Amino acid sequence: MNSDKFYMIKNFKLIIEYDGTDYHGWQRQRNDRTIQQEIEQALSTMTASRVTLNGSGRTDAGVHAFGQVANFLCPTDLSEAVILKGLNSLLPDDIVIKDCRRVDEEFHARYDVKSKIYHYQIINRNVPSAIGRQYAWFVKRKLNAAAMRSALSHIFGSHDFKSFEGTGSPRSHTNRNIISADLIEQEDGSLTFKIEADGFLRYMVRNIVGTLVDVGLGKITPAQFGDILESKNRKKASATAPAHGLFLMEVKY
Template identity: 40%
Template structure:
């Protein structure tokens, strides 16, 4: 038995997220379909992160098991030859049998891109959140301090009625970067609640616009109530950038 690890890039615009959904195009569904075609047997594809509809990835990780002895480079060539142009496998490697893309992960890095000028760009369409407003970076830097640490992030997540989820998460670091017309919010943490990165980004943007004060972020956090943060950044600007295994910096 072999355990094969994939590192994947994709544009999520045309998909209903990562997780397989019957009758709907998803990233995991498309990759599973192609892997099974190559190996000629069913596989269980485990992904490190269940990205939402429209969210992109530069470093999604997944694994599957097989008894076939096809060389790894041939698996990668076949996958990239059969997958659509918006999903590509950038690396294939064999890993120990106990490796699990989700459970073995030590941390994740998400990057949210905001295109910040008065006129939108066709090259950033569905790749970033267009915001034509001036942003106060000092205020956002002050506000992010209330999001770093271990807290109950109920106010910053979408409730999942299907199961009980522990709302306590640890955000190890947040970076706010200005690169020309692009503002990037970079989040480091072991795991995040559903919509958590997008809500945190939207709240920081509200601070940057002057509609919230930095200290309001602490108030929202402590309320542990989603209605106090009725903001959600669109999925277009969010990228799962890296999943860490043994090299997490925090």
């Protein structure tokens, strides 16, 4: 009797939350610990086959996610619930699979993205925070939120975001469509920058935030923020905001 079993190849979609503090970003790397690698290892352990994850896109070292999405193809008999439970028991506690669902075999987590939502957290008060310091950029000098919001008016819609692009990004063009962008002031003096777009260039959110903060500090006027965008020159924009304030919130398909 032949005990080998043959399973149909199935496609699974994962929703993933992670604390990026201790990782060199999403993407598999030869010598550094990454999120993709941790999950692929756990999947390979569970399914006894080599599994490749397609992420919706990379997140850089130190960036967090509440709703990263990835899919993988695998010949397996395991149910969605068993995969979810098994992954969460194998993974370290700074990576959590929030949902596992079987999807159409055509679904691809990167190619099918319609839009992504990122949030960026800024702590703006006299002293740093001890609690949650891993999850926000501390800016001591009082920020002018109204000026920052006014600057934001320049980025709605479709633009060439070359001024806010990190070097060495793999992309075919630098046009992106901003669906929404807002700056929310919390009661405790912290600020949340929220942005949704059809796609993001490397470091784009962090470069926008770095430049916006210079608007908030009065170093740049809101009109100059618009000029920087139009210049399509990275050297005009401000320094990249640190990674640990950035969260990939949701990927829409």
